[in-house]
Amino acid sequence: MIEFYLPIKMVHMIAVLCSGGLFFVRGLMLLIGNKLAMAAPVRYLSYSIDTVLLTAALMLATMLPSAMFANGWLLAKIGLMVVYIVLGSFALKRGRNKKSRVWFFVAAVSVYAFMIGIARAHHPLGFLEQIFK
Numbered sequence: 001m002i003e004f005y006l007p008i009k010m011v012h013m014i015a016v017l018c019s020g021g022l023f024f025v026r027g028l029m030l031l032i033g034n035k036l037a038m039a040a041p042v043r044y045l046s047y048s049i050d051t052v053l054l055t056a057a058l059m060l061a062t063m064l065p066s067a068m069f070a071n072g073w074l075l076a077k078i079g080l081m082v083v084y085i086v087l088g089s090f091a092l093k094r095g096r097n098k099k100s101r102v103w104f105f106v107a108a109v110s111v112y113a114f115m116i117g118i119a120r121a122h123h124p125l126g127f128l129e130q131i132f133k
Contacts, residue, residue: 005063012056016119019049020112027091027105031098038093076124077115084111 022045029037036042061074087108095101117126125132 002063005060008056008059008063012053012060015049015053015056016116019046019053020116022046022049023088023092023112024109027088027109030092031102031105071122072124073118073122077118080111080115080118084108084115087111 022042026037026042026046087104091101091104091108095104114126117128118124121127121129123129
């Protein structure tokens with residue numbers, strides 16, 4: 001199964017970018033008042049991308065079980081993923097007003113960027129690790 005690691009990792013990375021990009025576009029559309037962002041086809045596309053993303057992540061995690069929690073970066077990324085999902089939910093539909101949705105959107109995009117930094121650096125602090133060396 002390890003021979004499929006690189007293709008699965010590529011699928012995972014593409015799904016990460018598609019998921020984050022679609023969230024960003026949907027968030028901006030809602031903030032300018034375009035209700036198309038919550039249309040059924042767009043929501044189903046989001047669900048599909050996220051399913052591919054999660055499936056690829058689980059496949060990668062089963063391929064390298066000993067490396068999963070080696071230095072805490074993956075645990076930090078998983079924890080932030082939960083935060084990102086909650087913030088994204090408030091940004092897209094659960095925020096009480098436009099101002100709160102803007103703040104939730106900015107926070108969700110920031111957490112997403114930090115998760116990318118953690119994944120690229122393979123360190124719980126992401127790119128901040130360079131500052132705290």
